[in-house]
Amino acid sequence: MNALAGLLRKEWYHILRDRRTLFVIIFYPIVQVMLFGSSVRTDVRDVRLAIVDPTPDATTLELRNRFNAGGVFRIVSVTATDAPLAHLFQTDTAQVAVAFAPNFGERLSRGEAAQVLVFSDATDPNSGTSRQIYVRSVLQAYQRELGLRAGAIEIVPRVRSRFNPTRESTNLFVPGLMAIILTIIASLMTALSLTREKETGTMEILLVSPLRPWQIIVGKISPYLVIGFLSVLSVYGVARVVFHVPMQGSLALLVAEGMLFILVSLSFGILVSSRTSSQRVAMLGAMMATMLPTQMLAGLVFPIESMPRVLQWFSLIVPARWFIVIVRGIMLKGTGLAYLWPETLILAAMALVLLAASTRSFKVRLQ
Amino acid sequence: MTIRLPGGAFVRRTLALARAEVLHVTRDRATLVQIVIVPLIQLLLLSNAATFAIKRTPAYVVDFDRTSTSRALVTHLTAAGLIDVVGQSPSPDAANEAMLTGRATLVVVVPHDFESSLVRTGTAPIGLDLNAEKGSAAGIVQSYVVQTLDAYSRELGVELRPTPRLVAVSSAGSVPPRPAAGVIDVRTRGWYNPGLDYTAYMVPGILVALVTMIGTLLTAQNIAREKEIGTLEQLNVTPISRAEFVTAKLLPFWVLALLDLALGLFVGRLVFGIPVRGSLLVLFGAAGIYLVSALAIGLLISTVVETQQQAMFISFFLIMIYLLMSGLLTPIDSMPQWMQVASEVNPVRHFVAITRDVLVKGAGLSEIRVPLAVLTLYAAVTMTVAIRQYRKRSA
Numbered sequence: 001m002n003a004l005a006g007l008l009r010k011e012w013y014h015i016l017r018d019r020r021t022l023f024v025i026i027f028y029p030i031v032q033v034m035l036f037g038s039s040v041r042t043d044v045r046d047v048r049l050a051i052v053d054p055t056p057d058a059t060t061l062e063l064r065n066r067f068n069a070g071g072v073f074r075i076v077s078v079t080a081t082d083a084p085l086a087h088l089f090q091t092d093t094a095q096v097a098v099a100f101a102p103n104f105g106e107r108l109s110r111g112e113a114a115q116v117l118v119f120s121d122a123t124d125p126n127s128g129t130s131r132q133i134y135v136r137s138v139l140q141a142y143q144r145e146l147g148l149r150a151g152a153i154e155i156v157p158r159v160r161s162r163f164n165p166t167r168e169s170t171n172l173f174v175p176g177l178m179a180i181i182l183t184i185i186a187s188l189m190t191a192l193s194l195t196r197e198k199e200t201g202t203m204e205i206l207l208v209s210p211l212r213p214w215q216i217i218v219g220k221i222s223p224y225l226v227i228g229f230l231s232v233l234s235v236y237g238v239a240r241v242v243f244h245v246p247m248q249g250s251l252a253l254l255v256a257e258g259m260l261f262i263l264v265s266l267s268f269g270i271l272v273s274s275r276t277s278s279q280r281v282a283m284l285g286a287m288m289a290t291m292l293p294t295q296m297l298a299g300l301v302f303p304i305e306s307m308p309r310v311l312q313w314f315s316l317i318v319p320a321r322w323f324i325v326i327v328r329g330i331m332l333k334g335t336g337l338a339y340l341w342p343e344t345l346i347l348a349a350m351a352l353v354l355l356a357a358s359t360r361s362f363k364v365r366l367q
Numbered sequence: 368m369t370i371r372l373p374g375g376a377f378v379r380r381t382l383a384l385a386r387a388e389v390l391h392v393t394r395d396r397a398t399l400v401q402i403v404i405v406p407l408i409q410l411l412l413l414s415n416a417a418t419f420a421i422k423r424t425p426a427y428v429v430d431f432d433r434t435s436t437s438r439a440l441v442t443h444l445t446a447a448g449l450i451d452v453v454g455q456s457p458s459p460d461a462a463n464e465a466m467l468t469g470r471a472t473l474v475v476v477v478p479h480d481f482e483s484s485l486v487r488t489g490t491a492p493i494g495l496d497l498n499a500e501k502g503s504a505a506g507i508v509q510s511y512v513v514q515t516l517d518a519y520s521r522e523l524g525v526e527l528r529p530t531p532r533l534v535a536v537s538s539a540g541s542v543p544p545r546p547a548a549g550v551i552d553v554r555t556r557g558w559y560n561p562g563l564d565y566t567a568y569m570v571p572g573i574l575v576a577l578v579t580m581i582g583t584l585l586t587a588q589n590i591a592r593e594k595e596i597g598t599l600e601q602l603n604v605t606p607i608s609r610a611e612f613v614t615a616k617l618l619p620f621w622v623l624a625l626l627d628l629a630l631g632l633f634v635g636r637l638v639f640g641i642p643v644r645g646s647l648l649v650l651f652g653a654a655g656i657y658l659v660s661a662l663a664i665g666l667l668i669s670t671v672v673e674t675q676q677q678a679m680f681i682s683f684f685l686i687m688i689y690l691l692m693s694g695l696l697t698p699i700d701s702m703p704q705w706m707q708v709a710s711e712v713n714p715v716r717h718f719v720a721i722t723r724d725v726l727v728k729g730a731g732l733s734e735i736r737v738p739l740a741v742l743t744l745y746a747a748v749t750m751t752v753a754i755r756q757y758r759k760r761s762a
Contacts (some may be wrong), residue, residue, distance in 0.1 A: 024680075035691055036691065039692050039706060040696065041697055041701040041702055041703075042502070042503045042697055042698070042701055043502065043701045044503065044506075045700065045701065087734075089558060089559075089728065090728050090729075090734045091730075092720070095700075114552060115552045117554050117555075117556065118553060118554070118555045118556070119556050119558050120556075121559060122558055122559055123559045124568050125419070125420065125568060126420075128560070129507060130503050130507065133507055133510040136514065136553055136555070137510055137513070140513065140517060143517070144517070147521075154490045155440075155485070155491055155492075155517075155519065155520045155523075156491065156492045156493065157495050157513050158493065158494050158495065159495045159497060159509055160494070160495065160496045161497050161499035162466065162496055162497065163498055163500045164500045164502060164505075165499065168502060169503065171500070172501055172502065296412065296413055301696060302418055303501060306418045306421065306422055307416050307418065311412075311415055328500060332500055333467060333500075335467055
């Protein structure tokens, strides 16, 4: 135990003495959350709308006003024909165009069907669809009013948005960022700290010391557990203070789950480093194996349900996928272990398997 | 004795050094993997993973009414195949449970006297509980449901209370008792990408990311390695001038990155069938200009670091910021104002815009002249700074 205490002290010195890395470790989570949280958004706002209105009348003017009034649209051009649309779209001046058919208002007041064409720049299909839908909802609201005046039948939808009533995309993305940041700090740092010992030859000394393999691993892991704990708190703080992400569940549970996830990432880092010999390879390995899948396949930005089957299966072995479900569950839905136990169990199992595997590869190197 | 122009020596030395550089790259397996295999995997993987397309929405139905009208309503909702009923019971608790476990993202509540209220008063409420965690997806689902409800109520109107419409039509000549409700017939069309195919949007963006990675990361790493193993010192004491050195170092990576772009375009066209509507010449011309700044940034990084590890750390960090703020993954219009302004100085943003405009929208030189001008300016500035910075170190 004395030897372990010595190792722990040594690890702390390593971390505290390397000022540059320490700086990165402390400020990286905060900078990352601020950047990610501000840039990764999918809200529809300030849509540039072009109107094609061959025969302006009271109805089309009223509709135009409604588009302008909602705060979502900004009318950038009103023309009589759709000829300028191509140029407007190519230069990105307009993103959506609403083209009323000739005599739109007249036809409508006569009780006939009046056509309106909605073009959207669907280069980005997601934004394109969202914008179309906003246009539709304005038209629908108008239609419903018309119907009411005429005494038509109506089913009134009472919509309740649960878990994220304002539908801010930051509420979705920022909690998930915790997974990315913890992965990077935990996997990358441990992988580097172990391979550095190998590169500089001090690993040999550790191995011939009375320390057992598990003690070396504990000594390597525990400082980063503490750092991870601090990162969880700092990311949580930024999420609450800067992005006003709601916190419906228990902070204690969040921190505990965070520690479990850090353990998974740390064990993974150790596994990577026990299989590689140089810092460069360890870094590439850790980057390729963690950053990419975590960012793309864990459902952080792009929903897992939308991916092809094969990638959905693959995402099952990405630890961050489960952690993201947990964080969102706790922060947005306010669920506890009663609902999150399957994900927690999976993470715990992953931690066990990875720890066992890394301790074993350690033993192998002794011989 | 042959007469050599001063320019001849420049070209000869530069080419010799560039050749050495090419040999270095092609001989090192790890670098080759980095240049060819990794981009291809990323292209294939990311293009498939990066989609916001909404497939089926799992819905839970709580039907208190249990009439033919309420049942027909559910049938209408599921008819288009966009909504799947994963459970049905008259218990709101079970619905809440399904929502919390994530089994259902939509709960439809039909109240007790739904049908009778429709017949008596012509209006009836219906409850829609949406899991709005994914805000924009929730908006799309809601709009679809509301649209279906509107269509269904119009249908019901004819069935249950046929009078208002008929009266309006028959008395068209005289003054109608109530104004008739015309129908706004909305037709939507997505330009440039009518199939709303996500890969057509993502592949051009991912190509930009790949080219950036190669340009910046490899350059930074390469020069940092020469520093680490001490060969940079040797180069510095040779008669090679700074301009020759920088040109020779950057030229191979410039060519490599353009080749990678061509390879990526080829694969994207072959595997994903991405559109190529504009001129490839314009695209590669813009890429050539953009790469000058990407390479210059790599060179700049290499002048401030000591080791390859630091070079990688800084490059990754910078590239990540560049990519995040480029509108590659999420639209720039959704970002807060300060970030939109800040992203103007991001060369990746302009090149992403150019790539998408040229490939997907078929834009020509006149449509992309503004971002192209910004890129050119950026390339000139970064290259000048990088070369000046380099002189300081070798002096």
